[in-house]
Amino acid sequence: MSVLVVGSIAFDSVETPFGRAENVLGGSATFFAAAASHFAPVQVVGVVGKDFPMEQLAPLAARGVDLAGIEHADGESFRWRGRYRHDLNAAETLETRLGVFSHFRPKIPPQFRSAPFVFLGNIDPRLQLDVLQQVEKPRFVACDTMNFWIESRRDDLLALLPHVDALTVNDSEARQLTEEVNLVRAARWIMARGPRHVVIKKGEHGAFMFTPENIFFAPAYPLEEVFDPTGAGDSFAGGFIGYLARSGDLSDENMKRAVVCGSAMGSFAVESFSIGRVLEIGMRDIWERVDAFHRLVGFEREMIG
Ligand code: AMP
Numbered sequence: 001m002s003v004l005v006v007g008s009i010a011f012d013s014v015e016t017p018f019g020r021a022e023n024v025l026g027g028s029a030t031f032f033a034a035a036a037s038h039f040a041p042v043q044v045v046g047v048v049g050k051d052f053p054m055e056q057l058a059p060l061a062a063r064g065v066d067l068a069g070i071e072h073a074d075g076e077s078f079r080w081r082g083r084y085r086h087d088l089n090a091a092e093t094l095e096t097r098l099g100v101f102s103h104f105r106p107k108i109p110p111q112f113r114s115a116p117f118v119f120l121g122n123i124d125p126r127l128q129l130d131v132l133q134q135v136e137k138p139r140f141v142a143c144d145t146m147n148f149w150i151e152s153r154r155d156d157l158l159a160l161l162p163h164v165d166a167l168t169v170n171d172s173e174a175r176q177l178t179e180e181v182n183l184v185r186a187a188r189w190i191m192a193r194g195p196r197h198v199v200i201k202k203g204e205h206g207a208f209m210f211t212p213e214n215i216f217f218a219p220a221y222p223l224e225e226v227f228d229p230t231g232a233g234d235s236f237a238g239g240f241i242g243y244l245a246r247s248g249d250l251s252d253e254n255m256k257r258a259v260v261c262g263s264a265m266g267s268f269a270v271e272s273f274s275i276g277r278v279l280e281i282g283m284r285d286i287w288e289r290v291d292a293f294h295r296l297v298g299f300e301r302e303m304i305g
Contacts, residue, residue, distance in 0.1 A: 007121020028121030031231035035238025040245035045069035089203030221267035239265030
């Protein structure tokens, strides 16, 4: 089953304790598509400027990602500049240049409108809502956001929540959105506004999935080297939604497997700048990492005493 994603397609400039990269391919839609393409057919909606060399997206096309929904508009492409210091869980945004995103109105190609799975990647919530108004009854809609939009478009974001099945945010975004310090309470606050599933990512400390009946936790894979955390959240979402689309199963048990696939894809994303590592891996690497997660958390329940 196909997955439709709308989100940013960006030039990222990133500084980490291990190096820096200037104007590399990034953006929420880009990372998501790269990760989800291992699991299901992906259709991308977004915008780039005239300065964007379309051949940069050729590796995605080679993985079968349908780029027919990418508009080539007059103006500059979206640019994000960020820095990570020793706490790799916290990105510090140094600059956000919306460029062509400031006048963008998503136009969903007719052949994308019946996509059963939709991911509203991190982008202006008004554009996320605009996309939902153009699609036909998807089975599952997930949505991501970040501090930039929580601060500048809070009301639009709150208006979007009733139309969303799952919200994926990191812990600081959950706290900022809900004004709750405790993450369990934050998740309840979000669920009360619409989404039945709330995924709260905690970087190297793993991810929680809250549903009205359950709380599930998956650790992050304990890597020896985290090179660049940029894109981990979107790659997580790509693994999560991609796996749901591949299996077509929205039961709580399967959602847990999807969270583990998300954690696996996030762990590959942080091994390189940009989408290089996520594109280079194959299904065998992914299942091996999923097995490693299974060994990491599995234990015999019989207790002594
Ligand atoms: P994450 O997966 O959460 O690390 O997201 C990383 C990507 O988000 C980067 O590649 C950026 O280009 C993109 N990004 C940063 N700020 C924004 C924003 N305000 N709106 C949309 N995308 C953004």
